[in-house]
Amino acid sequence: MTAERPPFAPGPGARGLLPEGFRDLMPPWAEHEARLTDRLTATFAAHGYERVSPPLVEFEDSLAGAGFAGAPAGRLSAGAAPMFRLLDPASNRMMAVRSDMTLQIARLAATRLADRPRPLRLSYAGHVMRVRGSQLRPQRQFRQAGVELIGAEGREAELEVIALAVEAAETAGLDGLSLDLTMVGFVPALARGLGLDAAAAETLTAALDTKDVGALDGLDETARGLGRGVLEAAGLAEPALARLLALDLPDEAARLARDLADLAGRIAADVPGVALTVDPGETRGFHYKRGAAFSLFAHGVRGALCRGGRYRTGGADAAGTDRGPGGEPAVGFSLYLDTMLQGLAPPAPAETVYVPAGTPRAEAAALRGAGWRTVNGLAKPGDPVEEARRLQCSHVLTDRGPVPVSTAG
Amino acid sequence: MTAERPPFAPGPGARGLLPEGFRDLMPPWAEHEARLTDRLTATFAAHGYERVSPPLVEFEDSLAGAGFAGAPAGRLSAGAAPMFRLLDPASNRMMAVRSDMTLQIARLAATRLADRPRPLRLSYAGHVMRVRGSQLRPQRQFRQAGVELIGAEGREAELEVIALAVEAAETAGLDGLSLDLTMVGFVPALARGLGLDAAAAETLTAALDTKDVGALDGLDETARGLGRGVLEAAGLAEPALARLLALDLPDEAARLARDLADLAGRIAADVPGVALTVDPGETRGFHYKRGAAFSLFAHGVRGALCRGGRYRTGGADAAGTDRGPGGEPAVGFSLYLDTMLQGLAPPAPAETVYVPAGTPRAEAAALRGAGWRTVNGLAKPGDPVEEARRLQCSHVLTDRGPVPVSTAG
Numbered sequence: 053m054t055a056e057r058p059p060f061a062p063g064p065g066a067r068g069l070l071p072e073g074f075r076d077l078m079p080p081w082a083e084h085e086a087r088l089t090d091r092l093t094a095t096f097a098a099h100g101y102e103r104v105s106p107p108l109v110e111f112e113d114s115l116a117g118a119g120f121a122g123a124p125a126g127r128l129s130a131g132a133a134p135m136f137r138l139l140d141p142a143s144n145r146m147m148a149v150r151s152d153m154t155l156q157i158a159r160l161a162a163t164r165l166a167d168r169p170r171p172l173r174l175s176y177a178g179h180v181m182r183v184r185g186s187q188l189r190p191q192r193q194f195r196q197a198g199v200e201l202i203g204a205e206g207r208e209a210e211l212e213v214i215a216l217a218v219e220a221a222e223t224a225g226l227d228g229l230s231l232d233l234t235m236v237g238f239v240p241a242l243a244r245g246l247g248l249d250a251a252a253a254e255t256l257t258a259a260l261d262t263k264d265v266g267a268l269d270g271l272d273e274t275a276r277g278l279g280r281g282v283l284e285a286a287g288l289a290e291p292a293l294a295r296l297l298a299l300d301l302p303d304e305a306a307r308l309a310r311d312l313a314d315l316a317g318r319i320a321a322d323v324p325g326v327a328l329t330v331d332p333g334e335t336r337g338f339h340y341k342r343g344a345a346f347s348l349f350a351h352g353v354r355g356a357l358c359r360g361g362r363y364r365t366g367g368a369d370a371a372g373t374d375r376g377p378g379g380e381p382a383v384g385f386s387l388y389l390d391t392m393l394q395g396l397a398p399p400a401p402a403e404t405v406y407v408p409a410g411t412p413r414a415e416a417a418a419l420r421g422a423g424w425r426t427v428n429g430l431a432k433p434g435d436p437v438e439e440a441r442r443l444q445c446s447h448v449l450t451d452r453g454p455v456p457v458s459t460a461g
Numbered sequence: 462m463t464a465e466r467p468p469f470a471p472g473p474g475a476r477g478l479l480p481e482g483f484r485d486l487m488p489p490w491a492e493h494e495a496r497l498t499d500r501l502t503a504t505f506a507a508h509g510y511e512r513v514s515p516p517l518v519e520f521e522d523s524l525a526g527a528g529f530a531g532a533p534a535g536r537l538s539a540g541a542a543p544m545f546r547l548l549d550p551a552s553n554r555m556m557a558v559r560s561d562m563t564l565q566i567a568r569l570a571a572t573r574l575a576d577r578p579r580p581l582r583l584s585y586a587g588h589v590m591r592v593r594g595s596q597l598r599p600q601r602q603f604r605q606a607g608v609e610l611i612g613a614e615g616r617e618a619e620l621e622v623i624a625l626a627v628e629a630a631e632t633a634g635l636d637g638l639s640l641d642l643t644m645v646g647f648v649p650a651l652a653r654g655l656g657l658d659a660a661a662a663e664t665l666t667a668a669l670d671t672k673d674v675g676a677l678d679g680l681d682e683t684a685r686g687l688g689r690g691v692l693e694a695a696g697l698a699e700p701a702l703a704r705l706l707a708l709d710l711p712d713e714a715a716r717l718a719r720d721l722a723d724l725a726g727r728i729a730a731d732v733p734g735v736a737l738t739v740d741p742g743e744t745r746g747f748h749y750k751r752g753a754a755f756s757l758f759a760h761g762v763r764g765a766l767c768r769g770g771r772y773r774t775g776g777a778d779a780a781g782t783d784r785g786p787g788g789e790p791a792v793g794f795s796l797y798l799d800t801m802l803q804g805l806a807p808p809a810p811a812e813t814v815y816v817p818a819g820t821p822r823a824e825a826a827a828l829r830g831a832g833w834r835t836v837n838g839l840a841k842p843g844d845p846v847e848e849a850r851r852l853q854c855s856h857v858l859t860d861r862g863p864v865p866v867s868t869a870g
Contacts, residue, residue, distance in 0.1 A: 069572060070519060072551045076569060077514035079583075083502075086512065086586075090499060093492075098829040100813050100836035100854075103495065105486035107602050108517070108588060110479060136547050138558075141592060142481045149547075149558075160485060163478060169851050171839065177495075179517060179588075183550060192551075193516050208818065208839040215822075322822065404509055409617065413624075413731065420507040427509035430580065430617040442578050445509075 073185040073192030084399045085195065085389055088224055089177050092197045092387060095220045096175035099212075101199045103175050106156035112137060112146040115155055134183040149181045154384060157200045158365035161380065170203030170380070188355045191390050198358075200384035202365060207318060209383050210344050210362060215323045217348055217358050217385045222325070226395045228351025230327035231319065233289070234334040235312040236341045236361065238305055242282070245302020246275050259283075260333030282333045289316045289328040296332055315344050344383070353395035360385025405447040405454040406440030408433065415449075424454065482594040482601030493808045494604065494798055497633055498586050501606045501796060504629045505584035508621075510608045512584050515565035521546060521555040524564055543592040558590045563793060566609045567774035570789065579612030579789070597764045600799055607767075609793035611774060616727060618792050619753050619771060624732045626757055626767050626794045631734070635804045637760025639736035640728065642698070643743045644721040645750045645770065647714055651691070654711020655684050668692075669742030691742045698725045698737040705741055724753050753792070762804035769794025814856035814863040815849030817842065824858075833863065 070076070077085055093103060115135060135148040150156060153176050161172055177197035185192050199216060201209050214231065221229055239260055243253035252271055256279055259267035263286075268279040278299060285296035293313045301309055312332060320328055326348075338345045338361055345361030366379015402425050407416045409429035416426045424447075433439035437460045440448035447454040479485065486494055502512060524544060544557040559565060562585050570581055586606035594601050608625060610618050623640065630638055648669055652662035661680055665688055668676035672695075677688040687708060694705035702722045710718055721741060729737055735757075747754045747770060754770030775788015811834050816825045818838035825835045833856075842848035846869045849857035856863040 069523065069568070070516060071549050071554070071556055074516035074518060076516065076565075076573065078569075078573065079511035079513060082512040082514035082585075083506065085514065086499075086502065090495075093495065097492065097811070098834055100834050102488035103491040104488060105491035105494065107479060107483035107485065108590065109483060109602070114478065138545050138547065140480050145480070147480055156485075159478070160487075164485065164487060169853060173836070176491075181517065193518070204839055206839065212837050212839070402506070425507055425509050427582070428621050430613055430615065430621070444578060 071192070073182075073190050075191065075193075080399045080401065081393065084396070085393060088389060088392060088396070089195065089197055091224055092220050093175060093177050095223050096197075096199050096216070099173070099199075099216055101173040101175035101201075103177075104157065104160055105176065105178065106150075106153065106160065108179065108181075109138060109147045109149050110156065110159075111140075111143075112148040114159055115148045115150055136181055136183055151180050151182045152386070153178060153180060153196055153198070154200060154363075154386065157384070158202075158379070158382070161200070161202045161365055161382075171209065172202040173199065174202065175199045189388070189390070195389040196386045197389060198360070198384060198386035200382055202382040202384075203380045204383070205381045207315065209381075210315065211318055211322055213360060213383045213385060214319060214346055217346070217360060217387070218323050218326050220387060221348055221350065221357055221392070224392060224396070226350040226353070226357065226392060229325070230329060230349045230351075231323075232329045232331055232334075232347045232349065232356075233312060233316055233319070234331050234338070234345050235308045235315075236335065236338050236343060236345045238308045238312070238332050239282075239335050241304040241308055242278065242302065245305050246278070248275060257335060261336050263333075286331040286333060287329055289320065289330050292330050296330070311344075346385075348385075348387075350392075350395045353391060355391050356388070357391050357395070358385050358387045401446070403446045404444075405449050406436065406443055406445040406457075407449045408436045408439075411449060419449070419454065480601070482599050484600065484602075489808045489810065490802065493805070494802060497798060497801060497805070498604065498606055500633055501629050502584060502586050504632050505606075505608050505625070508582070508608075508625055510582040510584035510610075512586075513566065513569055514585065514587065515559075515562065515569065517588065517590075518547060518556045518558050519565065519568075520549075520552075521557040523568055524557045524559055545590055545592055560589050560591045561795070562587060562589060562605055562607070563609060563772075563795065566793070567611075567788070567791070570609070570611045570774055570791075580618065581611040582608065583611065584608045598797070598799070604798040605795045606798060607769070607793060607795035609791055611791040611793075612789045613792070614790045616724065618790075619724065620727055620731055622769060622792045622794060623728060623755055626755070626769060626796070627732055627735050629796060630757055630759065630766055630801070633801055633805070635759040635762070635766065635801060638734070639738060639758045639760075640732075641738045641740055641743075641756045641758065641765075642721060642725055642728070643740050643747070643754050644717045644724075645744065645747050645752060645754045647717045647721070647741050648691075648744050650713040650717055651687065651711065654714050655687065657684060666744060670745050672742075695740040695742060696738055698729065698739050701739050705739070720753075755794075757794075757796075759801075759804040762800060764800050765797070766800050766804070767794050767796045810855070812855045813853075814858050815845065815852060815854040815866075816858045817845045817848075820858060828858070828863065 135151045138147045140147045157174050157176060165172060179193055179195050181193045201213050218229060239257050243256055255270050256275060259279055260282060263283060265280060265283060268276045281299040285292045293316055296309050297313060312330060316328055316330060337359060341361040341363045343362035347356040348358035350357055362383045364379040365382050404425040404427050405419060407426045407428055409432050419426050427443055427445050437448050437457055440457045448457055448460050544560045547556045549556045566583050566585060574581060588602055588604050590602045610622050627638060648666050652665055664679050665684060668688055669691060672692060674689060674692060677685045690708040694701045702725055705718050706722060721739060725737055725739060746768060750770040750772050752771035756765040757767035759766055771792045773788040774791050813834040813836050814828060816835045816837055818841050828835050836852055836854050846857050846866060849866045857866050857869050
């Protein structure tokens with residue numbers, strides 16, 4: 053097994069066998085991913101987050117995100133991450149395979165866990181599936197792990213979650229971490245404050261999303277100027293925020309800009325060891341978020357390891373803070389395990405000792421008890437050392453105990 | 462959270478929210494299941510089984526089991542465990558959600574791992590989905606974990622795998638284990654040896670499967686007598702096998718009966734601590750198996766924890782032993798984690814310490830380093846002890862360190 057092969061590249065003979073975007077995880081990567089999951093969920097548990105495990109499929113309407121604040125009905129299924137649909141012969145209703153787990157956690161918070169004290173701290177790890185891969189993530193099935201802190205407003209809740217995302221990535225062994233912050237709602241507030249009509253607001257949003265200064269040309273002078281200013285206020289947090297706060301922003305946008313600066317200041321003080329950038333014009337990829345949102349990157353790894361932020365667990369229109377249709381304030385994140393694996397060193401091959409046939413079972417058991425992985429000989433080989441080598445074991449059991457095959461025989 | 466609630470019973474407010482047979486696994490059971498998975502896969506790894514992780518969906522024809530020895534094309538999908546089907550918009554081909562992982566492991570052995578030395582030892586853990594639940598297992602999604610030993614014939618391979626299944630269940634904490642053995646092919650061999658036509662063979666098979674002596678009445682006297690004899694040869698291994706070997710069986714059936722007795726004798730000698738039963742008339746539930754097959758039960762747990770046995774990884778018709786369409790001899794098992802959880806004591810609630818807001822971050826980190834789970838206060842509470850109690854923490858952090866909330870304040 054070549055540990056050096058990138059874990060998601062198709063191997064010899066694999067081409068055409070699996071649908072596009074689906075992968076076999078091979079040795080030693082499959083074990084590596086399982087251990088990574090364990091390490092992440094152990095970190096979440098140490099911070100008081102309790103694990104839940106919702107099913108892979110639900111009725112389509114519970115997964116469609118219709119109930120999500122800021123997510124127009126069907127937006128998640130139609131726009132953000134289209135879901136595979138299945139007809140359930142038992143109920144004759146459509147089910148969908150989850151494309152995200154946050155919606156399921158919100159459902160649990162609103163139903164089975166409605167009576168638990170707030171804030172509620174929940175964690176999860178599991179596979180999600182998407183009908184279409186993206187250029188950045190061609191995988192159509194991948195593993196997510198994350199937390200949701202539900203029923204908590206305010207900066208402290210955001211800081212707890214952001215610090216936990218960074219700690220989880222560090223504990224997993226990733227380095228060169230950088231955190232990119234934005235404030236979802238800033239761009240719409242800017243468009244509203246400038247009195248832009250729907251078409252002009254769309255032009256502004258698209259130009260800021262694609263970082264395309266030229267696309268601002270259709271706007272009036274004030275909007276063009278502020279659009280340019282916002283584009284220039286992306287990058288390393290300190291100078292970018294200074295530029296952002298110096299802009300003559302409309303009231304609501306100015307308030308959100310100050311909020312972003314406050315959050316960045318708190319992170320700089322409380323979460324050491326992570327580079328901090330801001331991108332106030334960013335709106336893509338934060339589908340049902342509103343308010344503070346973040347992405348975590350690691351040096352040399354393509355794409356975000358983690359995305360998260362603030363949202364509401366409930367209905368799109370209600371403004372209440374109860375656990376009913378209006379939902380609750382929440383903040384959380386999802387780590388993408390496929391992306392994380394790309395940033396980790398290949399695991400060291402496990403040491404295994406070949407145990408020739410006829411060795412008493414207790415002897416092999418004692419080796420395992422001492423931490424060895426044993427490979428049981430099924431028939432007496434001519435030469436145990438040769439057989440151990442053929443089976444790619446690192447050691448062979450001899451009268452003197454396990455001996456490296458490189459020095460044995 | 463009531464740890465006492467059976468993990469798969471619907472909780473308050475859950476009724477009607479999820480499709481039948483799909484479940485939320487709640488705290489503390491979700492973490493418990495994850496730990497159980499870890500313990501099982503660690504046991505497999507200690508015996509040299511390398512983990513692989515195939516995707517949840519594949520093209521329907523790779524999962525349909527058409528290539529399996531003993532499994533007529535489509536039998537697995539049509540009869541044993543019907544699979545959910547999905548249209549893949551990328552290829553316009555039908556995909557299916559796996560109802561079993563053994564077929565995927567066989568595919569890996571024949572393709573990406575064709576060049577690895579034999580025997581090949583692979584392990585897996587993952588979810589499977591079925592269109593219909595059964596009376597014994599209403600769940601339509603559950604987790605499996607297991608191993609496949611591929612490219613190995615003979616008794617030693619069977620013993621290694623059976624001993625590993627028992628060790629895995631013991632390590633998981635299950636007790637009162639019993640192992641039920643059968644020899645797939647015995648009933649067809651009996652029918653052939655007796656010269657029964659298709660209808661009579663079906664009558665015999667159904668009568669033996671349902672343990673219905675009366676259903677044998679339509680058969681001739683010899684068949685009726687032997688059918689009765691086989692039904693009486695089920696139960697505790699030693700007396701049942703004595704009865705079976707005393708029957709005047711046709712040659713091939715007699716050979717398989719001796720083979721079953723040999724296997725039982727070896728298990729009795731080599732795998733201590735498990736009660737041994739045989740059921741030579743059993744054919745249900747071993748869909749693509751042929752030869753030795755087994756089920757593992759635990760005292761007080763409804764249904765088998767584990768099923769396994771011998772099969773071939775390749776085509777239904779070819780008789781070769783290569784890795785091509787003829788396939789390779791293999792033996793393996795699947796443990797059913799939902800059933801295993803039913804036999805385990807509820808996990809002890811984790812001890813958590815409430816850390817009042819304003820506590821230096823390093824102090825909470827030190828507690829976690831010492832094994833505590835911390836729950837971070839987000840705002841200064843009036844009374845930290847009262848707040849810890851409200852949040853259902855077992856301890857509260859005071860000047861004297863963590864103090865149980867029961868004795869604090």
